[in-house]
Amino acid sequence: MQSVPRLVANDIAAALKRRIAAGEWENGRMPPERDLAGEFGVARNTVRRAVGMLEEDGTVVRHVGRGTFLAAANSDSLAAAVMRMEGTSPADMMEIRQLLEPAAASFAATNASAGELNAVREAHRAAIEADDMPIFEQWDAEFHHRIFACSRNEFLKEIHNVMRILRNQSPWFEMKKRSFSEERRQTYCREHQAVLDALFGRDPEGARQAMLAHLQTVARNLLGR
CATH class of the missing domain: 1.20.120.530 (GntR ligand-binding domain-like)
Structure with missing residues (x-):
């Protein structure tokens, strides 16, 4: 059985994928984790876990000291196809x-x-x-x-x-x-x-x-x- 934090992180990861697919961050860079934590009303660790899920499936790439960047600007990429499967x-x-x-x-x-x-x-x-x-x-x-x-x-x-x-x-x-x-x-x-x-x-x-x-x-x- 999944724990509540894990389920919350899953939901945040899904929401972030939908926003990426909708082109919300056209500059290719996601907001800092602290901003997302405030927006979702959750602990920063929960957002970090959600972003980690996106990194694992190839949706984003994290660079220490620089931030989190979208890996799937190309709508024909495998990661973009997986994002479209979300719904x-x-x-x-x-x-x-x-x-x-x-x-x-x-x-x-x-x-x-x-x-x-x-x-x-x-x-x-x-x-x-x-x-x-x-x-x-x-x-x-x-x-x-x-x-x-x-x-x-x-x-x-x-x-x-x-x-x-x-x-x-x-x-x-x-x-x-x-x-x-x-x-x-x-x-x-x-x-x-x-x-x-x-x-x-x-x-x-x-x-x-x-x-x-x-x-x-x-x-x-x-x-x-």
Whole structure:
């Protein structure tokens, strides 16, 4: 579960990205951290953490003694494209998940080592044993993350990492929290087991179909359709 300061920093990072994308700082330089802290009404350390997130994903570059500068003046750059993904709708996200994750599961059934599959099973067991929603969400996300790792496709894995960052923002967490119930948790665990059975059975088509069925359930619960 993410701490409150971490969630606040995520929100500030998202807000800063939107402002960068809107061209607010056309001179290519962001205001000092102390000014941003006053503007957002938070501690300077929280702003520093948020700007650090932007630095990690290539949005900005920090130079000691000089300030923080935008790295993505070019709208065709990778960092600019990632910034535009910030406002991805839940419906769009679920459509892409239903395209990519069944393929990842299929690749995993063929390519994963026994150790990698055991890691997926460990995440599944932890999700089964979870006694509250945040812990379940943590292990549910880890279950899917480890399947992408099993795919042995580095590009596919990195696309999933971008999706995971977007889904870790507080609005997504609140949406999942509203749709959560113990009955749905048990359903998800049963569907995860079906995916796991296909993976261990080295059945790529079975893994694909089981993952798609699971994501369709998730989409119905999150989006009501």
